[in-house]
Amino acid sequence: QAMKAMLKSWDKQFPGRLETIFTSLQNVAPSQLADRQLFDFIGLMRSQDSATPAAAPEAELDILSL
Known part of the structure; x- marks a missing residue:
């Protein structure tokens, strides 16, 4: 009931x-x-470029304020 009310x-x-x-x-x-x-997460290869993020976020995202 609560879920239905939330979705509505x-x-x-x-x-x-x-x-x-x-x-x-x-x-x-x-x-x-x-x-x-x-x-297959174990077999996943990490590239050397992936250690450095392409762009650092300027501010943290507030994912709970939708």
Whole structure:
């Protein structure tokens, strides 16, 4: 019940949010699931360039304020 009310509230307050969430859930890659049976994380090779971030974020993102 609480989840249904939250989703209904989101849909009213932010039209299109639910569609975006459910579309995103359909586009998940195996590497994003952190499941070792679906993706070979151990065999992943790290390039020398990946140690240095391309661009450092200027400020931390507040992911909880949607």
